[in-house]
Amino acid sequence: MKIIEWLEELWSYRELFYFLVWRDIIVRYKQTVLGATWVVIQPFGSMIVFTVLFGELAKMPSDGVPYAVFSFAALVPWSYFASSIGRSGNSLVGNAHLITKVYFPRIALVASSTLSGLLDYGISFLVLLGLMHYFGIQLGWKILLWPLLTIVLVLLSFGVGLILSSLNVKYRDIGHTIPFAMQLWFFATPIIYPTSIIPENYRGLASLNPMWAIIDGFRFAILPSRQADWQQLSISLAFTLLLLVIGLIYFRNTERDFADIL
């Protein structure tokens, strides 16, 4: 199918896409007693643990702001990223009953899993603003970067989700590997530590991790004292787009076999 036809088809299924996002959100919030608060408790809880462990006990440097704000500013986007990947990675296998019974563009499942996390993300962001207010940190013009970085974050999640979800159809052990891989990725990303503690000559290695510059960028966007690493950020952006293109191509090439395998 030509790209134009494909886009036209996607457009004609936009309402299904909307309903899938809606379903993901409603079901997630209905299934837990705490509902929406659960979304905040998770990163907030991690933040408190990290603040005590790394901020208070290990005296980890935190770019001149309270460690709580420092870590939460990174945890908000990271939580979105990790939960998106977890959800979208299993979105095809988890919706096998749909894929084998009715036709619709399969990519809608991955896309809706990626987008349905944005509500949680928005709520967490509000909590972050509250936390900053509590610690008396002023927002500057740099906050305008936040939505732009969010777009990059969503695109990266989508790209990685596309690759993992289609791999997961073929190789079911991928699904079990995702949580472990995300844990490693967590430590390879400056969330609990500042980029400054990594020696100069290892920084090049960090460019291999697209999340590195994105998370660091989020910190730059809200923390007044930080400088941005534009070079790393552009490498990261290029990396994100590359992953997205690879993901789309791989997904398009494998999607016709999904129903056969599932």
Place this chain on the structure above:
Amino acid sequence: MHDAIVVKDLSKKFQIGKYRSQNMLREALVNMVRNIVRKRRANENIIWALKEVSMSVQKGEIVGIIGRNGAGKSTLLKVLSKIIYPTSGSIAVQGKIGSLLEVGTGFHDELSGLENVYLNGSILGMTKKEINSKLDEIIAFADVERFIDTPIKHYSSGMRLRLGFAVAAHLDTDILLVDEILSVGDVGFQRRCTDKISNLRDGGRTIIYVSHQMASVENLCSRVIWIDEGRIREDGSTKEVIKHYMATFAGVPEKGFDLREVKNRIGNGWIKYTGIELLNMERRPTDVIQSGDSLVVRLYYHAEKQVNNNITFSILFYTDLGLLLTSVDSLFSGHEISMLPEGDGYVEVEINSLYLMPSRYYLSLWLDNAGGIIYDCLERIIKLDVEESDFYGSGFGIAKKHGLMFMPYKWNLDGLNKKPG
């Protein structure tokens, strides 16, 4: 005429077992190394679910697709729905396709009935506007008004089914692909469903309908395609194709009817059953019969010696759950056989009309005398499949859930709207 669907040389290949064995990445890696070392055998476990199928369906036609399990009917429907991709061949479609392979696809337990209507509807391809405009109708059709805001995990299976069908029945695409979903629900509900499909037909919709129930195919379709082992075996008028299809059920291997070698029997063996044959209306051997058809059972025996006693031949009918339904007995029907000479012979019993519900039955054979001597007894030695039929000629099949048996009857409706007396 305008063709709604044109299918050319459609084939679909499945590799059984291949994906199973490589479902894990680590295994795939191991296999990759292994395959470099020794060359892999090609064509391993390949199944052609469809082989060079060509057909066309005209606008407004209702075409039935029949065939045995695994013949490729569902695969054909799935390929037409774009759920799976053909290995080769082409499909040209004019208009929007909607497929109903399952009732309530995508229903989520946690969501309310109303929420599920929207979700299920959009999964089937309806727009929000469309659902909005048909919402009242859908809820009324499903008969769940009072529970529409209750999560469907609290629904009974019947309610779920009705809700699922209600949404499906309001899917209004140019072409509908329907897989056997009419067979759900109670009679009243089935009637509404058949009416709905008839309405769609009259509204010029093109429908492809897959079913095992010959009664509904016969009632709904003007044309039937019979698929056998992935190929089109016959494509023609409904009655003809169904007749030919049913005929293939006859003729079970003769060995199945040979009772001489059966070890599991009781009795003194003076007389023994040596064979049994089930014959259909045309006196051809069969082990499948339609509800209401006649059945002839022919019993072959061998007498070791002359037996001088009231000899009774009987056949007992059991349900698939082992309940004794009825007996066909030579003595009770007035045939006193006081002497049987040594040697072979056979008896036949003709059952005019088999008032049994579609199901599987088992037959036991007895040879005894009134005094309690058992010559031979074979418990549940042969199976008999009774298939659904449109006995009353109404378009409604007779289904097992309506009871164990049925009766011929006539309603008199002359008194409708008339005062008694």
